Amino acid sequence: MEALDLTLIWAGIIALAVFAYVVMDGFDLGIGILFPTFAVGEERDQAMNSIAPVWDGNETWLVMGGGGLMAAFPIAYAIVLPATYPLVIAMLLGLVFRGVAFEFRWRDPAHRAFWDWAFCIGSVVATFSQGVMLGAILQGIHVEQGAYAGGWLDWLSPFSLLTGAALLIGYALLGATWLFGKVEGTAQQHARRMAGRLAWIMLLAIAVVSAATPLLNLEYARRWLEFPSVLLTAQVPLLTIIAMVLLLRGLRKGRERLPFLMALGLFLLGFIGLLISVFPYVVPGAVTIWEAAVPRESQVFLLVGTAIIIPVIVLYTSWSYWVFRGKVGTEGYH
Template structure:
């Protein structure tokens, strides 16, 4: 039996990127919300809520980026030059917030600097991810198997809108995470923020979704041609269903339902991107099969992935299980 190895690997990398977005999204969101909680005690609890899992969440970014380089080298070689600036900005943001986790607890005099490093790094990383996503969605020109655009092609009104959308969406994930993991006044304020962010997130999703089909003819055909046009009805209805569950969970003071519903919004947005992209790895120039490495390389790497990915899933699940429940505001994890 022959396996479509490029398609299998595209699914693995898509899963890794989705895992990164939904897992690291909420801890970036906690950092984005940091300026809205000026009290030191609240900020301590917020950082403690993500301290046990934040670095493990970024494993999926390494798997997605490393997998892209190894399995789809042509896609990697064209996407990276097109997105150097936002990718470097994202990495700088992740470095600042990662260092802030370690140094904020060890200083009193300079604590405000690390507070800003944590918040600013989170915002920068989220915005840069949104910019990169927008630049990828709007298309990357490729000629003779190389990037054919200019240095500033990534910076457009559409990519700025997607950057803002990701920041707002991550703030929603962060707020619903705090609802699930904290007590008292902190959780109540997080509910208020989540209620505002959910409308802003769905509004941003609507703007991006209406804009996307007019960026490339293939997107327009995909979303309004038959039979794929059925997704243009199903996906928005599911988004409204998630929004209803999110609002109901907040107003009925459920702990986990708002977070799960927010994850549902991100999952539906990701599915929408996947529907638009398929079968392209770098739209509208390179398909999955054109960008893939030789079959021998794909098979060799797949053998390793079949061992590695379950291990990553296992220790990720174990970490969340060990640190389940609400954060103790008096003890924490640091």
């Protein structure tokens, strides 16, 4: 145990939790973003039923990521949270409103149209807040003597708004490709059309964000463009193009699982690109993971509990997806 770098292990755990949340909650947020485009009645009912068994469990990873950051890297938590308070509040309110709308949509049919829009608006607000938060962290946080020293609206910039819009497109693509494999009839046809359109918009969004990120910081540009590291970093855009081609081909050939898997691959490549830009900083340019970490004894104590909790979460999540596999109709799975 003494030879292990527990700080690096904890950074990996937090990264895993964040990525798991993004890909799992991303597709049901994406369905919420696209919800008004589906026809009232059977199409919307199928879309909602496709995520009914799993949407709340997907948010477990958000708690894991946020709680793990606070416990293992309290300095980073104490810097990032004040820097993004309005975004965090908006995200949580969006998630709460979405959850309430999800439940009341079935129990209050007289106002179903209102709850449908509430479901969409909550999903849009939560997603956009997450994207803007990512942009705000990437563009840099003003830190002095280990504390946040910026203003209330420092997070607001053209770049952060760009990343917010890009995440809306990305989650919508995840939602459309998920539905393509889960629903039938006109709902599936609509999801297929939306996925095809969103894939091209997503490719443009990736290109724009990728071009803008190195302009934020010379260190980002150096990591991506200097020789010989460029030989490795160039594989990320190459693999992104390959994943996009496979996604579009899967849609065209009617392969129901491949587009969703490729959409997940796009997010994985984006996450790898993020790590290339910022690692080993947890607050880019200001605080490394080792500077932000709690003492080793605390890391060991936390790791014991985490070693029990994560397998339980993985088993529960896997079982849920296995039980509710297959197509879903307006009345449920079949």
